[in-house]
Amino acid sequence: MIDLDNPDPPSFYKSAVCERDRWTCQVCGVATPKSANWTNEPNAPEIGHKVPLHEGGLHAYENFQCVCRSCNV
Ligand SMILES: [Zn+2]
Secondary structure, X not given: OOOOOXXXXXXXXXXXXXXHOOOEOOOOOOEOOHHHOOOOOOOOEEEEEOOOHHHOOOOOHHHEXXXXXXXXX
């Protein structure tokens, strides 16, 4: 899902968030290896919001989590 008002966080955030979350999808638990970053693999790491923006979540580091591509669509 692409939210035009809240573009993807910069790659710095992506690496930092995925490192913090140990390159594991926080939704389904699948490994999202760093080697799959920026690929179209279903387990490629992506950044998602823990609390959806429409539920008051912030577009901020603390509210980001590492999720696989499959869970982020
Ligand atoms: Zn997942």
